[in-house]
Amino acid sequence: MLEGLSLPDDQVLRVAVPASTSNLGPGFDALGLALNLQLEVSLRGPAEAHEIEVSGPAAAEWPARGDLLLSAFDRVRQAFGGTASGRRFEVRSEIPIGRGLGSSGAAVTAGLLLGAALAPRDVTRADLMSLGLAIEGHPDNVAAALFGGCVIAVPRIGTTARIVHLALHESLVFCLAWPATQLATSVARELLPKEVPFADAAHNPRHLALLLEGLRSGDPELLAFGSEDRLHVQHRLPHIPGGAAALDAAREAGAFCATISGSGTALFAITDGASASAVAGVMESELRRADGQAWSQVVEAVTLPPLPMIA
Numbered sequence: 001m002l003e004g005l006s007l008p009d010d011q012v013l014r015v016a017v018p019a020s021t022s023n024l025g026p027g028f029d030a031l032g033l034a035l036n037l038q039l040e041v042s043l044r045g046p047a048e049a050h051e052i053e054v055s056g057p058a059a060a061e062w063p064a065r066g067d068l069l070l071s072a073f074d075r076v077r078q079a080f081g082g083t084a085s086g087r088r089f090e091v092r093s094e095i096p097i098g099r100g101l102g103s104s105g106a107a108v109t110a111g112l113l114l115g116a117a118l119a120p121r122d123v124t125r126a127d128l129m130s131l132g133l134a135i136e137g138h139p140d141n142v143a144a145a146l147f148g149g150c151v152i153a154v155p156r157i158g159t160t161a162r163i164v165h166l167a168l169h170e171s172l173v174f175c176l177a178w179p180a181t182q183l184a185t186s187v188a189r190e191l192l193p194k195e196v197p198f199a200d201a202a203h204n205p206r207h208l209a210l211l212l213e214g215l216r217s218g219d220p221e222l223l224a225f226g227s228e229d230r231l232h233v234q235h236r237l238p239h240i241p242g243g244a245a246a247l248d249a250a251r252e253a254g255a256f257c258a259t260i261s262g263s264g265t266a267l268f269a270i271t272d273g274a275s276a277s278a279v280a281g282v283m284e285s286e287l288r289r290a291d292g293q294a295w296s297q298v299v300e301a302v303t304l305p306p307l308p309m310i311a
Contacts (some may be wrong), residue, residue, distance in 0.1 A: 011310050012042050012043065012044055012310070013042070013043040013044075013114060013117055013118070013308050013310055014040065014041070014042045014043075014309055014310075015040070015041055015043075015110055015113045015114055015117075015306075015307070015308040015309075016038050016040045016305065016306065017038065017039045017040075017041070017106045017109045017110045017113070017145050017305060018034040018036060018037065018038060018039075018102075018106065018144070018148065018302040018305055019035045019036075019037035019039070019094070019095040019101045019102050019103070019106060019145075020032050020033060020034050020035060020101065020102030020105055020106070020140070020141045020144035020145055020262075021033050021035060021100070021102070021144075021174075021176075021261040021262060021266075021268045022100070022102065022140040022141050022261070022262045023140070023229070023259070023260070023261075023262060023263075024211060024227060024257075024259065024268070025207070025208075025211060025227035025228060025229040025233065025257065025259045026203075026204040026205070026207045026208040026211060026226070026228065026229045026230075026231070027152070027208050028204065028229070028231050028232055029138045029139070029140060030139070030152050030153060030154060031140060031150070031151075031152055031208070032102075032139075032140035032141055032143050032144030032150070032151050032153065033144055033149070033150045033151075033174075033301060034144040034145060034147075034149060034150075034301060034303075034305070035101070035174065035176070035299045035300070035301065035302060036299050036300045036302050037094040037095045037096075037101065037176075037299065038093075038094050039091070039092075039095055039103070039106040039107065039110055040056075040091070040092045041069070041089055041090070041091050041092075041110045041114065042089070042090040043087050043088070043089055043090075043114050043308075044087065044088040044089075044090070045087035046085035046086060047085070047086040047087060047088050048086055049086040050070050050073075050086045050087055050088075050089065051086070051087075051088045051089065052066045052069070052070070052088075052089045052090075052091060053089070053090050053091065054092070054093070055091070055092045056091075056092035056093045056094060057093070057094050057096075058093040058094065058096055058097055058103070059092075059093070061096070061097035061182075062091060062093050062097060062103075065093075065097065065103055065104055065107040066089075066091075066107075068104055068107040068108050068111065068135065069089065069091070069107045069108070069111040070089075070111065071108075071111065071135060072108045072109070072111025072112045072115065072131065072132065072135055073087070073112070073114055073115040074111075074115070075111075075112075075115070075134075075135065076111070076112055076115025076116050076119060076123070076128070076131060077115055077118075077119070079127075079131060080115075080116065080119040080120075080123050081119055081120045081121060082115065082118045082119050082120060083118070093106075096178050096266065096295075097182065098183060098184055098265070099178040099182065099183075099261065099262075099264070099265050099266035100183070100185075100260065100262025100263045100264045100265065100266050101176070101178070101261055102141035102144065102145060102262065104141070104185070105136055105140075105141025105142045105144070105145050106141075106145050108132050108136055108142055108145075109128075109132060109142055109145035109146050112131055112132055112146070113128070113146075113307065113308050114308055116128055117307065117308040125146050125147060126160045126163075128146060129143060129146055129147075129160055129161050129163065130160050130161065132146065133155060133161055139153035139154070139155055139161050140153055141262070143163055145305070146305070147163055147165065147304065148301075148303045148304040148305050149165055149168070149301060149302070149304070150165070150166040150167075150168050150215060150301065151163055151164065151165055151166065152164040152166065166212060166215060166216070167215070167216045168215055168216070168301055169215065169216060169217055169218030170218075171218045171273070172215070172218055172256075172270055172272070173271055173272055173276040174268065174269070174270055174298070174299050174300065174301065175250070175255070175268070175269040175270075175271060175276055175279045175280040175283065175296065175297070175298050175299070176261065176266055176267070176268055176280070176296060176297050176298075176299055177246060177267050177269075177280060177284045177287055177294060177295065177296035177297075178261075178265055178266035178287070178294065178295055178296075179240065179241055179243075179265055179287040179288070179291035179293065179294045180291050180293040180294065181240065181241055181265050181291050183236070183239060183240070183263060183264045183265045185262075185263050188236055188263030188264060189263070191235045191236055191239065192231070192232055192235055192236075193235065196230070196231060200230035200231065201231075203228070203230045204229060204230060204231055207225065207226050207227070208226065209226070210222045210225055210226030211223065211226030211227055211257075214256075214257075220256040223256040223257045223270055224251075224256055224257050226257070227257035227259055227270075229259065233260050236260055236264050237260060237264075239264065239265075240264050240265045240267070240287075241287070241290040241291040242286045242288075242289055242290025242291055243260070243264070243265070243267060243287070245286040246258075246267055246282070246283040246284075246285075246287050247259065247267060247269075247283075249282040249283065249285070249286050250267070250269045250271075250279045250282060250283050252282070253275060253278040253279045253281075253282045254271050254272070254274070254275030254278060254279055255270065255279045256269075256270050256272075257269065257270050258279075258283070267283050267287070269283065276298045277298060280296040280297065280298050283296055284296035
């Protein structure tokens with residue numbers, strides 16, 4: 001439950017929202033995992049109109065997400081009340097843009113949480129999930145950013161989305177790598193076929209069941225077999241320079257599973273602590289070889305993200 005806060009002009013309201021990876025292979029548009037790359041937003045006010053100042057590693061790319069942040073903030077005010085005055089938003093983001101790491105979902109979530117913190121009535125995360133789904137159009141990244149951890153999010157007509165929290169084995173370690181090339185979600189969706197063979201449609205839920213048990217138990221074989229996808233990876237991977245070679249190298253270096261993060265171009269791998277640095281490193285090397293620049297990071301899952309706090 002988010003209780004409305006009174007924010008004097010000389011105080012700042014701050015929130016930190018995690019990045020997220022989605023799909024994890026066969027969990028298309030349903031499975032999300034919050035990761036500890038952060039979007040931090042400080043809200044000051046009032047102002048004649050909304051203003052945004054951006055800093056941090058993704059500052060040059062981030063302004064495209066500003067409209068999402070403001071839209072979500074205003075959507076909460078329209079739904080639950082609050083002052084209509086403008087506000088000043090100071091944004092610092094570690095989340096790469098256009099790489100399938102939930103940058104838009106994080107922006108939406110930050111706006112929702114800040115708007116709810118200033119609402120004159122109590123607002124739940126479930127309330128915000130409904131608003132976030134309306135803005136994003138798919139639930140997995142917003143659900144992970146709002147609720148943390150590993151979640152399955154399924155929209156339901158006429159009511160809130162159903163969120164199921166999934167267990168993660170403590171031995172699992174997560175790796176990311178991303179190239180300079182970006183791939184907008186809208187473009188990535190255009191790469192997908194309008195129809196798929198029945199065998200491919202049946203393949204994904206079978207393997208998703210194995211993946212979920214692999215995440216719970218830490219079983220490498222279940223993670224490897226369970227992460228196989230036939231709905232989106234094969235159509236998007238050719239558009240990630242060096243992507244196929246990077247995934248092969250990750251598996252050879254000890255990744256239990258390796259796949260595209262969200263719609264790409266980032267890659268995501270699951271391994272253990274002993275292999276994590278090597279897995280991240282070889283993915284980065286193969287992406288850099290093909291694309292000129294690339295980055296990698298060993299990351300952690302984020303549990304329930306903290307609510308906005310007055311600083």
